[in-house]
Amino acid sequence: MSLTATQKKQYRTIGHSLNPIVTVAGNGLSEGVQLEVDRALEDHELIKVKFSVGDRTVKKALTRELCEQVQAELVQEIGNIALIYRAAEEPDPRLSNLLR
Incomplete structure (x- = not known):
């Protein structure tokens, strides 16, 4: 699922105005953090x-x-900020950061 340079540039532009949804701190990548990131990616696609x-x-x-x-x-x-993307199986136009 490699992104092209054009796609990355477009997603960086969209991501500029986004706020972090999940914070990874001292406990590292706990199961709760993974579940929340997975849920957020399914809802928003770009977080x-x-x-x-x-x-x-x-x-x-x-x-x-x-x-x-x-x-x-x-x-x-x-x-300290990472912008990550995963295409949703059924994107919701009300939630997706890419379809707004």
């Missing part, structure tokens, strides 16, 4: 996740692991 962990390498590893677990594509990573 921001905030990582409140101290080390840069740990943050990058957690970002990759989260994307693998929820089968999402990393669009952009700036500072």
Whole structure:
């Protein structure tokens, strides 16, 4: 499900105005965090996740692991915020950040 450069640019533009929906903190990628990210991706398709962990390498590893677990594509990573995308099976135009 690799995104093209044009798609990534379009999603970064949309993601600029979004606020983080989920925060990953000291407990790491718990089951609750994974379920919430999965639910948010199914509803919104494009979401921001905030990582409140101290080390840069740990943050990058957690970002990759989260994307693998929820089968999402990393669009952009700036500072403590990751913008991730996964196409919904049945997108809801009222909730999807891509269809608004």
